[in-house]
Amino acid sequence: MFRYIFKKIGYLSLINKHMLQNTKPGKNNNKPISPDLEKNLEVIKGILHSSDLAVHEFNFGHDRRFKGALIFIDNLADKKEIHKNILQPLMYDALLLPMDMDFTQIDTIWKSLISMTDNVKVTLLGDLLDSLLAGAAILLIDGSKEALAIKAGKRDARSIEEPGTEAVVRGPREGFIENVNVNIALLRRKIKDTDLCVEKYVIGEKSKTDVYIVYLRSVANPKLIEEIRTRLNRIKIEAILESGYIEQFIEDSPYSVFPTVSNSEKPDKVAAKILEGRAAILVDGTPFVLVVPMVFIESFQSVEDYYARPFFASAIRIIRFLSYIISTLGPAIYVALTVFHQELIPTQLLISIAEGRERVPFPAILEAFLMLFAFDLLREAGVRLPKPVGQTVGIVGALVLGEASVQAGLISPIMVIVVSATAIASFAVPAQTDSGTILRYIYLALAGIAGGFGVIMGLLATLMHLASLRSFGTPYLWPVSPLNLSGIKDVFIRMPLWTMSKRPKAISRNSSDSCNQDPGLMPAPFKKGSNDSK
Amino acid sequence: MIPNKGSEASLIKKITSSIMIFILCFFMLFALTGCLGAREINDLEIVIGMGVDKDEDTGNILLTAQVVKKDTAGRTSGDASGGGDGKAFWNVSSTGDSIFDAVRQVTHKTGNRLFISHNQAVIFGNDIAQEGLQEYIDFFLRAHEMRPTALILVAEDRASDILDAKPETEKFPAMNIAKLVDTYGFTSHFYEVNMKDFASCLMSPTTAPLVPLVSIVQEKDCMDIYVSGMVAFKKGKMIGKLNHDEVRGLLWVLGKVKSGVLIVPSPDEQGKAVLEIVRVKSKVTPEIKDGSIVMHIKIKEESSLSEQTTAENLATDKAFEKIQEATAEVIRQEIMAAIDKSRELNADIFGFGEMLHKKYSSKWKTLKDNWDEIYPTIELDIDVETKIIKTDLLKKPVSQSEEEK
Incomplete structure (x- = not known):
């Protein structure tokens, strides 16, 4: 019987290896962009051969002597934006500039004409395609070895609603949505601090999903962040469709019925956890945000408790x-x-x-x-x-x-x-x-x-x-086992907020003197004769 | 990232070893199960009361087990009209040479094994009690299913008759009896004795155990069960009966009076003052003086004036004093009645012997052997202190007061 199990396990690991080889990076990555516009367009069309690829060729500058092309995916990029902020400046505003300006230099165009932010200069074909598929409009100029990826992506986003899984009686009604940028903004609105750190990862050979780690640099344990980075970098997979994918690749005990990564749809909950020294992992395309490390007791705590x-x-x-x-x-x-x-x-x-x-x-x-x-x-x-x-x-x-x-x-x-x-x-x-x-x-x-x-x-x-x-290094039963007296204030009962002046010891860095409020904030009624009354 | 050959092999080894340990643990679980023995509730005959009698013809044991009839028991009285005689219980009896024999013989009639964990009370018939409980009680203490807290009772006549009398409000006679015994605190006319108490008394060389006595009184259209007193045992055999007042006299000494009613004549001799006992404390100090044994009994009692049948205002210091004196006298009489009875039976129902044993352990050895001769000669020094602490809701009786006349 054991031999049979052995065989099965061996077979499984073989399959895994095979999968990994399949998902090796594509071969177009390292090809440079050629200065010949026609050739570039041909190559791109050859690779994508998709009907929603929009290629707009145009001439611009004085005497219309420069040739350019704008490529974008039809429904990913916002045509209005492209027209207003890329095409119009190039074709009309360029005439206001000196006649001798060399528009074959991408930098010149970028600096003086394009009225959009978030632009990236790309030199490799692979990068160009990545940006294109992420929704950018690519500006190619004949005679330039570089292209400009202009973020003109539009995104249909759901409005911010109360999350169905975590309804509250008292507390903010907003919930995360599928757009990760909105989600980060929601967190930023909760924590307006320079320490709030957002690290971006792109995971998924085909899905190229944006994954962000959000944490407070001065509070989160650097070892924890390093561990998350390592575990995220390990993931070599075709597609990340939901944060559950990430969860299953980074969790500590994949064979346990108990989850060791928590998730939430509520910005206030995630913000509270980040403030305790945890790190949030936001994945584009899902309102469920992962938070690590998780302890068992968290399952019994609700935002409303606080x-x-x-x-x-x-x-x-x-x-x-x-x-x-x-x-x-x-x-x-x-x-x-x-x-x-x-x-x-x-x-x-x-x-x-x-x-x-x-x-x-x-x-x-x-x-x-x-x-x-x-x-x-x-x-x-x-x-x-x-x-x-x-x-x-x-x-x-x-x-x-x-x-x-x-x-x-x-x-x-x-x-x-x-x-x-x-x-x-x-x-x-x-x-x-x-x-x-x-x-x-x-x-x-x-x-x-x-x-x-x-x-x-x-x-x-x-x-x-x-x-x-x-x-992620935190014992699951903390603070009950190992026992932590200041942590236990928030386990079986929830002590008043003014008694909980310390951050969770097992999670945050600088554990012993990590305070989130001044001690002795217990409200006291105004007393006659006290120093304040004078 | 990609696991190399070595780590993969170690991983497989790890997984297999953990699977092995799991399987091993799982099988060890089976080895450990000491009390495997599932039995569905459907297969149980839940016994709630047992009666032990002597078969008049053969002299064998006649065991009556009160079994819950599952199809009618849970229903409310409203829809019990469906069928049958409406009885929620079934008194099934069998004879045997011993109790355990009879318990197993019952299965011929029930089809299921008796489940006696929920047995509330064991009632012994009068003939069994007179013969001696020693040989019959063993099973009830030894059987692992039997609870030592089950009540023990003696029937005035036959135990099976007691179990047959269907009470008016309760569904089960056995439960009813348990309830009757449980409410002794309102009168302190008897007290609760369970198997464990009885057995520990039985093991004492001098103390005579008491067991509540249940009798049947024939009313107009039904039979009522009531606790008519207690019976005393000596060396396992029933020797006599104590009435309600005598039992309370005993309980005064033991300090076990919980509550109860005391009736004394009112100071003006016109009516009665009725008191309810609120608190009792007692202390018994044995003393051996010049070879004679004196028991110093000190009782402190507090009561409330609960009823009066005279127009006189009893809520005065003077009246209180008189009532308190009269109360002390009533209590003293009750104690004396108990003592007279125990002397008459020559049974140490108070446990004086054990008290002496504790205090004079060296002299006890000589006293023990001829305790039967010594016991009636024990002198008593009774000191009763009573106090009325409240008059409940009324301060004065409802009558025309003299000022207003």
């Missing part, structure tokens, strides 16, 4: 912890109790459960599996379907699973309660819903095999696993 006053926030956080326990252990404990440890159930309750189960033909473990499966099925179906149909699924699910199956004697009423409590609880901790779903089935199986003993074994195994996890 906007609401500490009492309610702490109470809600405790509820979240409970709900995670219910969502993972609920069915398992029910099965363990009713199948193995009936003596632990209060007598009256046991009688009720026994009455409810009287007509049920299945063992409790199968009953639980059926119901959980039905719930996950409903959830999945409800997510994928268009909204009006989704409601139908909900109604059918509620009626069929809730009512009819009990009436038909397939499921006991208590099991319906257990599974629905589990289902509701599983939505209270969105960051751990994925891990919770898997763990729920594992614990349930263990409970069915060995009762409470099995559940405890499973819990211990989970705890050991959690303690062994690291996210």
